[in-house]
Amino acid sequence: MLTREDIEGFLDRLSAEGVSYEEIEQGLWIVRPGGNLELDVVVHYSPPVVLLRVKVMNVPADDGRCADLNRRLLELNANDLVHGAYGISQDSIVLTEALELEHLDYEEFLAAYESMTLALASHLREFASYREGR
Numbered sequence: 001m002l003t004r005e006d007i008e009g010f011l012d013r014l015s016a017e018g019v020s021y022e023e024i025e026q027g028l029w030i031v032r033p034g035g036n037l038e039l040d041v042v043v044h045y046s047p048p049v050v051l052l053r054v055k056v057m058n059v060p061a062d063d064g065r066c067a068d069l070n071r072r073l074l075e076l077n078a079n080d081l082v083h084g085a086y087g088i089s090q091d092s093i094v095l096t097e098a099l100e101l102e103h104l105d106y107e108e109f110l111a112a113y114e115s116m117t118l119a120l121a122s123h124l125r126e127f128a129s130y131r132e133g134r
Helices: 004-015 063-079 106-130
Strands: 020-025 028-032 041-046 049-058 085-089 092-100
Touching: 004 020, 004 028, 004 041, 004 106, 041 106, 049 106, 063 085, 063 106, 092 106
Parallel strands: none
Antiparallel strands: 020 028, 028 041, 041 049, 049 092, 085 092
């Protein structure tokens, strides 16, 4: 099984691609993809898994807008996401992924990370129409 140090090694390898990260407590990192994507990916070493999570936006207060967004998120989960899934945590829309540490290698970690950031890059414009104040 991979250790916390192994995951930090994966993050070091991502740094070569322009990604920055900061460990805010042991086994919990904030990863900044860089480029135009201004969201932070939280990476949490929590054996037997490592969790990747991004807060996408707040849940809309308007019930109609919220229902439309929930339907769209389920459609994206079913048809567009290879890694991870959209969900609701408290009052936030999040994109999460759990990877088993037992057989995880860098390529699988990278594929999950890139799949999530690519999905966000393509979905964020659409999500803007569901944000409050629009």
